[in-house]
Amino acid sequence: MLVAVVSVSSLVFAAIDEGPALTNADRAYEIAKDFACPVCQGQSVAESDVVVSRNIRRQIRVWVDEGRSDGFIREQLVATFGEDIDYTPATEGITSLVWIVPVVASAVALSGLTLVFRRWRLEGELEASEDDEAVVARVRDGQR
Amino acid sequence: MRRDTPRTAVWVVVPIAVALALLVGLLATRDPSSDRAVNGMAVGRVAPLTEGADLDGIWFDLDQHRGQWALVNFFSTTCVPCIDEHPELVRFSERHRAIGDALVVSVAFDDSVANVKAFFAENGGDWPVLTEGVGSLAVAYGVTAVPESYLVAPSGVVAAKLVGGVNADDLDQRIETLLAGVQQ
Amino acid sequence: MSNVSLGTMAVSVGVAAAIAGLLVVAAGLAGRRSRWASEARLLVFVMMGAALAAFVVMERALITRDFTVAFVAEHGSSRTPALFNVATLWSALEGSILLWTLILCGYVVAVVVKFRHQAEDRMVGWVLLTLFVVSLFFFLLMLGPADPFIRFDPPVGYDGPGPNPLLQNHILMAFHPPVLYLGYVGFTVPFAFAIGALVTGRVGEGWLLATRRWTVMAWGFLTLGIVLGAWWSYETLGWGGYWAWDPVENASFLPWLTGTAFIHSVMVQERRGMLRVWNLSLVIATFSLTILGTFITRSGVLQSVHAFVESGIGPAILGFFALIVIVSLSLIAWRGDALRSPGRIDSPVSREGAFLANNVLFAVFAFVVLLGTVFPLIVEAIDGRTIAVGNPYFERMTMPVGFVLLFLMAVAPVLPWRKASGEVLSTRLLGPAVIAAVTMVVALLLGARGWSPLLAFGLGGFSGGSALRQVALASRRQGWRGLVGRTNGGMIVHFGVVLIAVAFAASHSYVRQGEFTMVPGDRVEISGHSLSYEGSQLEEHSNRVQRSARVLVDDVKVYEPGIATYPFAGQTIGIPSVRSTWRDDIALSVLQFPEGGNDEVVLRATVQPLIVWLWIGGLVMAFGTVLAVVPGRRRDPLLPASAKVGARTATKPQPESGEDSDAS
Numbered sequence: 001m002l003v004a005v006v007s008v009s010s011l012v013f014a015a016i017d018e019g020p021a022l023t024n025a026d027r028a029y030e031i032a033k034d035f036a037c038p039v040c041q042g043q044s045v046a047e048s049d050v051v052v053s054r055n056i057r058r059q060i061r062v063w064v065d066e067g068r069s070d071g072f073i074r075e076q077l078v079a080t081f082g083e084d085i086d087y088t089p090a091t092e093g094i095t096s097l098v099w100i101v102p103v104v105a106s107a108v109a110l111s112g113l114t115l116v117f118r119r120w121r122l123e124g125e126l127e128a129s130e131d132d133e134a135v136v137a138r139v140r141d142g143q144r
Numbered sequence: 145m146r147r148d149t150p151r152t153a154v155w156v157v158v159p160i161a162v163a164l165a166l167l168v169g170l171l172a173t174r175d176p177s178s179d180r181a182v183n184g185m186a187v188g189r190v191a192p193l194t195e196g197a198d199l200d201g202i203w204f205d206l207d208q209h210r211g212q213w214a215l216v217n218f219f220s221t222t223c224v225p226c227i228d229e230h231p232e233l234v235r236f237s238e239r240h241r242a243i244g245d246a247l248v249v250s251v252a253f254d255d256s257v258a259n260v261k262a263f264f265a266e267n268g269g270d271w272p273v274l275t276e277g278v279g280s281l282a283v284a285y286g287v288t289a290v291p292e293s294y295l296v297a298p299s300g301v302v303a304a305k306l307v308g309g310v311n312a313d314d315l316d317q318r319i320e321t322l323l324a325g326v327q328q
Numbered sequence: 329m330s331n332v333s334l335g336t337m338a339v340s341v342g343v344a345a346a347i348a349g350l351l352v353v354a355a356g357l358a359g360r361r362s363r364w365a366s367e368a369r370l371l372v373f374v375m376m377g378a379a380l381a382a383f384v385v386m387e388r389a390l391i392t393r394d395f396t397v398a399f400v401a402e403h404g405s406s407r408t409p410a411l412f413n414v415a416t417l418w419s420a421l422e423g424s425i426l427l428w429t430l431i432l433c434g435y436v437v438a439v440v441v442k443f444r445h446q447a448e449d450r451m452v453g454w455v456l457l458t459l460f461v462v463s464l465f466f467f468l469l470m471l472g473p474a475d476p477f478i479r480f481d482p483p484v485g486y487d488g489p490g491p492n493p494l495l496q497n498h499i500l501m502a503f504h505p506p507v508l509y510l511g512y513v514g515f516t517v518p519f520a521f522a523i524g525a526l527v528t529g530r531v532g533e534g535w536l537l538a539t540r541r542w543t544v545m546a547w548g549f550l551t552l553g554i555v556l557g558a559w560w561s562y563e564t565l566g567w568g569g570y571w572a573w574d575p576v577e578n579a580s581f582l583p584w585l586t587g588t589a590f591i592h593s594v595m596v597q598e599r600r601g602m603l604r605v606w607n608l609s610l611v612i613a614t615f616s617l618t619i620l621g622t623f624i625t626r627s628g629v630l631q632s633v634h635a636f637v638e639s640g641i642g643p644a645i646l647g648f649f650a651l652i653v654i655v656s657l658s659l660i661a662w663r664g665d666a667l668r669s670p671g672r673i674d675s676p677v678s679r680e681g682a683f684l685a686n687n688v689l690f691a692v693f694a695f696v697v698l699l700g701t702v703f704p705l706i707v708e709a710i711d712g713r714t715i716a717v718g719n720p721y722f723e724r725m726t727m728p729v730g731f732v733l734l735f736l737m738a739v740a741p742v743l744p745w746r747k748a749s750g751e752v753l754s755t756r757l758l759g760p761a762v763i764a765a766v767t768m769v770v771a772l773l774l775g776a777r778g779w780s781p782l783l784a785f786g787l788g789g790f791s792g793g794s795a796l797r798q799v800a801l802a803s804r805r806q807g808w809r810g811l812v813g814r815t816n817g818g819m820i821v822h823f824g825v826v827l828i829a830v831a832f833a834a835s836h837s838y839v840r841q842g843e844f845t846m847v848p849g850d851r852v853e854i855s856g857h858s859l860s861y862e863g864s865q866l867e868e869h870s871n872r873v874q875r876s877a878r879v880l881v882d883d884v885k886v887y888e889p890g891i892a893t894y895p896f897a898g899q900t901i902g903i904p905s906v907r908s909t910w911r912d913d914i915a916l917s918v919l920q921f922p923e924g925g926n927d928e929v930v931l932r933a934t935v936q937p938l939i940v941w942l943w944i945g946g947l948v949m950a951f952g953t954v955l956a957v958v959p960g961r962r963r964d965p966l967l968p969a970s971a972k973v974g975a976r977t978a979t980k981p982q983p984e985s986g987e988d989s990d991a992s
Contacts, residue, residue: 003758006765007786010772015779029841036716039288042574044719046841047567049902049919051254052288054930055279057843062280080286082185087718089703095715098703102696102725109688113676120672153605153664157657164657167702168650171623172643174705256923 028061031073036085044087056081185286187305191216191296192284194249198272199261204249206296213246213319214296215310218287220253221263226291229309230267236312237271246319247271251278253290297322331389331397335382335477339470342378342429345371346464353457357450365447368456369440372433375463379433383417383426386476390416395488398480399423405490405896407871412496418505419491421626421641422476427506429466431513436463439517443538451535454524455517462516465648473641490871493894493901500560508553508580512618514546515583518590519615522608526659531604531667536594541957543594543611544814547587548953554580555828555946566889566904566917568841568934570942571832573722575630578701579621582694586614589690595814596680599745602673605664606687612656617694619649630701675747682740689733696725723836727780731787734829737822738764738791741798741815760793776834784833792826795819817956824952827945835936843919844931855935857882857914863927864890871896874903877918877929881907889916889931913939 022030032046037053045053045060056077063073078086089095186192194206194216206214217233219226233248240246248271252260257275264273274281285294285302295304295318303322306315349371356364386399390413395401403420404413417423436459443452470476495501518539525535557580562570571577590610596603624630627642673680700717707715742756767789768782776782798819803810810816842854846861853859862878876890889905904917913936920930 003761003765007761007768010765010768011779011782011786014768014772014777014782017777025842026840029839034718034720036718038286042572042576043565043567044572047565047569047572049566049917051290052282054254054919055282055287058279059283077283080185080284081288082286082714084704084714084716087716088720089715089717094707094710095703098699098717098721099725102692102699105695106688106692109692113684113688117673117676120674152668154661157661157664161653161657164653168646168653170702170705170709171627172646173709254920259923 024061024064028057028064031060031064031070032057034087035077036087038081038085045085186294186302189302190300191294191302192281194274194281196274196276196278196281198274199257199264202272204272204274206249207300209247210300211298212244213240213298215246215248215293215315216285216296217248217250217293217310218253218282218285218290219250220290221255221259223290225309227267229291229311230269232310232312234268236310236315237269239312239316249274251275251281253278253282253287295319330479331385331394332477332479335385335389335397336475338378338381338385339467339475339477342375342382342433342467343464343471345375345378346460346467349375349460350457350464353453353460357453357457364453368460369444369447372436372440372456375467376433376437378467379426379430382470382476383430386417386423386426387414390414393488395482395486396480397476398478399476401480401482401486401488403488403491405488405871407487407896408490408496409871411499411502412491415495415502415505416491418509419495419501422470422474424505424509425466425469425474425641426476428509428513429463429470431506431509432459432463432466432516435459435513435517439520451521451524451528451530454527455520458520458523459516462520469641469644473644487896489897490894491897493872493892493897493899494564496871497892497901497903498560498564500556500563504553504556504560507549507556511546511548511550511553512580512583512621514542514549515587515611515615515618517542517546518611522611523656523659526608526656526663526667529663529667531608531663532601536597536607540594540814543587544591544953544957547584547591548950548957550580550584550587551953552946552950554584555943555949559943559946562915562939563904563906566902566915566932568839568915568917568932568936570939573697573700573719575701576621576625578697579617579624582621582697583614583617585690585694585697586610586617589687589694590614592683592690593687596683600673600680602680603684604667605660608667609660610687612652612660616649616652616656619645619652623649624701630705677743677748677753679740679743679745682736682743686733686736686740689729689736693726693729693733696729697722700725730829731783734784734787734791734826737825738787738794741794741819741822756797757794759797760790763793763796764790776838778837781833781837785830788826788830788833792823795822795826812955812958814956817952817954817958820952820955821949822952824945824947824949827941827948831938831941831945834938835942839934839936841932841934844933845922845928846931847926847928854914854933855912857933857935859914859916859931859933861929861931862886864921864929875918875921876903877921877931879905879916879931881914881916887914887916889918891918891921908940910940912937 029046032053033044035045035056037043037045037048037050037056039050039052040048043053045056047053060073060077063076074086083090089098091099191206191214195204198204206216215233215236219229221227233250236246237248248269250269250271250273252273252275255275260273260275264270285292289307291307291309293306293310294302295306295315297303304318349368352361352364352367352371355361356368361367386397388394389397389400390404391410393400393404393406395404399420399422403416403423408416418427436456439455439459440447443449443455446452490496521535521539525531554577557577558570562568587610590607593603593610594607597607623642623645626645673684675681676685700721703717704715707713738760739753739757742753742760744752764786768786771782771785776785796819799810799816801810802816802819811820840855842852844850844852844859846852848861848863851858851860858881860880860883862880864875864877867874867876872892872894874890874892876888878886878888880886885907887905887907890903891900892903893900902917902919904915906916907914913934915934915936917932918929919932922928922930
């Protein structure tokens with residue numbers, strides 16, 4: 001009981017007190033991580049060393065310093081470099097499937113499992129089948 | 145109970161097989177990622193605000209050149225294709241200087257002013273070159289690598305994006321085609 | 329004779345041996361050949377000899393810089409340091425297929441040696457047949473689309489460009505690919521047994537017992553290979569990261585997920601005889617995913633930082649993948665229902681219930697990763713748009729699954745088989761729960777904020793405590809043997825997982841990055857560390873020209889990140905430098921040395937806590953795997969599961985059922 005209280009309260013505390021606020025540099029970095037470098041193979045703007053990424057990073061920093069919202073920055077970057085630099089698939093249109101399908105699949109899997117368990121329980125206690133007894137008998141024979 | 149219905153396995157296998165067949169079909173028909181087209185998002189839009197001091201400290205603003213074709217050329221002094229395309233830029237610039245219907249403006253990408261000056265002294269060309277704060281300009285155009293050039297129509301709209309070096313004749317050709325398109 | 333002819337000859341012998349083996353085993357299974365088993369064994373040794381010969385020839389060509397071999401001419405160079413000369417073999421496509429084939433043949437030899445006494449068994453026959461087919465495929469790749477032995481006519485004074493610079497600047501590159509391949513290829517053996525079981529209809533527990541250790545070993549190698557790969561990319565790419573949900577990383581992660589699911593669910597089958605078809609499917613899925621992963625790595629269809637070996641063998645591998653899928657699915661459809669086991673799970677709150685939940689979660693995890701990886705291709709095929717799916721998607725989708733898995737990792741080991749009462753659970757989980765609470769409070773005091781990292785630390789403490797409890801109980805009962813065997817070794821693996829989970833959560837949540845333009849004498853602060861730039865210097869090496877910045881970190885030690893140009897490969901890459909302590913890492917990389925004559929540098933520093941624990945966690949996982957394959961205490965099959973073992977437990981309260989280590 002005490003353990004639960006301590007755990008939950010520390011979680012709540014950590015959730016409420018987010019710690020020192022993000023500096024502009026940190027926020028710019030967080031944003032840059034979510035965009036693909038337009039010319040590299042599979043590195044983000046934050047990670048890549050090429051000039052384009054460096055320019056984009058600086059630009060993001062300028063926008064952050066201007067107090068622009070994440071949404072604004074996203075719009076600007078997608079408008080100039082295309083949708084394929086945004087690592088977060090859109091939640092509308094066909095790309096929303098990538099978000100929905102796994103959730104639906106897990107829900108189906110879960111309800112399937114629940115159903116199976118319910119059916120198992122309704123069938124009552126499992127009794128040892130003949131196979132089981134035969135196995136046990138064999139093992140016992142083998143031991144002697 | 146599921147085991148009483150002897151076809152469970154088939155029912156499970158068939159949808160998985162269909163999904164996997166689609167996956168294989170998908171993977172088999174995709175081109176290698178390296179062959180995919182370059183992004184040309186800027187094309188068809190009004191050119192971003194293109195202004196700044198050139199090498200001589202004279203203020204340049206693309207908007208003041210509405211009514212002329214403009215070739216906004218992003219380059220760097222160390223890139224080989226940039227050096228290769230430079231004579232073509234010189235040719236294009238000289239050809240149109242007299243008529244006054246087109247101009248070139250270069251944007252030095254990630255370079256020092258001294259290097260750029262030396263580059264122009266060696267390779268010719270006397271059009272405006274922007275060097276300060278060009279990072280955000282490059283981002284605004286969507287430049288991904290040098291050399292990259294944007295052909296801006298007299299209306300101020302980006303008409304074409306040219307990647308990896310230009311050719312003076314090809315540029316004239318494009319302008320003619322675009323003009324013909326407008327006149328029709 | 330030249331290396332090219334020798335190598336081609338070796339590959340041809342390999343092809344011939346694989347075909348002959350295939351025919352001999354097929355004839356034997358059809359009852360047309362009586363001495364097929366010994367003949368097949370001989371052919372396996374011939375095949376192994378051929379692969380080894382081809383490998384040795386290629387290494388000789390690389391070490392002696394024999395540029396008449398096109399592979400050496402394209403990827404070797406006289407300037408590459410000796411060790412990397414050896415490793416050049418797996419830095420490019422043809423050589424990596426050669427390494428793959430060699431490892432595969434090694435596994436096949438191990439199978440025929442291990443099962444020499446059951447060689448006449450039909451099941452072993454089908455296993456061999458499958459192994460011959462897979463080997464034949466790889467030998468054929470080397471004869472056709474990935475021929476490593478093509479003749480080249482080098483001009484006088486020719487020198488090769490050397491391997492990709494990124495692949496020749498870190499020692500880990502010498503280990504990461506072979507270890508990863510040992511993992512990938514190792515799954516071929518359980519796959520062959522699964523096919524054999526399906527064909528012969530003997531899907532009882534026999535084949536499982538036969539392949540259990542093979543699977544665990546392959547899994548261990550795969551784990552280590554993935555961790556080494558993350559380490560390599562952290563140390564060499566200079567991006568401050570180690571895992572980016574990149575398609576190639578995902579490709580190695582997918583079989584790991586299904587393999588992990590299998591390792592857990594297989595215990596349900598051993599213990600309760602259930603989930604037979606499911607287990608077969610998992611083994612088959614794991615192997616298929618290794619092949620699919622190879623396709624993703626090699627075909628260049630998906631963008632990746634790791635896709636160094638783009639080539640034209642994509643269609644062949646995809647075709648092979650399709651073949652595996654067709655054969656396996658048909659077998660399952662044909663045999664599946666007849667093979668289903670009659671057992672059932674009594675209660676969801678039981679060991680087997682937890683394993684089932686674990687499997688569902690791993691399956692969902694794998695599905696999310698696979699979907700996210702191929703989704704851009706799906707969208708492109710449907711409406712021509714190009715989109716990207718990256719970090720934010722994978723993190724958001726897999727984080728909940730990860731949390732539940734961590735929770736399960738704490739609960740499952742203390743759950744008895746069949747059915748658990750709430751009382752048993754709360755008694756057994758009290759200790760781990762206290763550890764969890766203490767962990768969270770300590771983390772808070774140390775300044776950790778944000779609910780998700782804290783939850784990760786708490787759950788880490790919970791499952792770590794649970795594993796600790798299990799190991800402590802087992803070693804109190806059995807002495808040193810309490811550390812070996814599958815269950816106990818598995819708990820050590822769990823420790824490794826906890827370390828990685830905690831380090832992952834910490835480094836992801838508290839990463840700080842800064843980019844600084846500095847001239848000599850400048851000093852900056854980042855996350856409580858100071859960086860002073862002292863100047864740069866130019867060094868010339870045999871294979872590169874490197875300019876390094878001297879950066880004094882925390883006024884203690886100078887680190888020298890730099891930029892290197894490999895003139896012959898025509899590439900410039902960053903050479904990062906990392907200061908590691910058990911507490912946090914500072915990864916330094918030079919983005920640029922701007923021209924201008926005042927020795928300016930653009931430096932990037934990434935500070936992340938607990939990074940080292942990722943690598944330690946990986947090593948602990950590998951170590952735990954080793955312990956898990958050491959045979960544990962043999963349990964007397966006659967004793968009920970709750971029986972006391974050894975005298976020392978007699979003084980203790982009744983040991984709970986289901987806590988005994990499973991004999992392995």
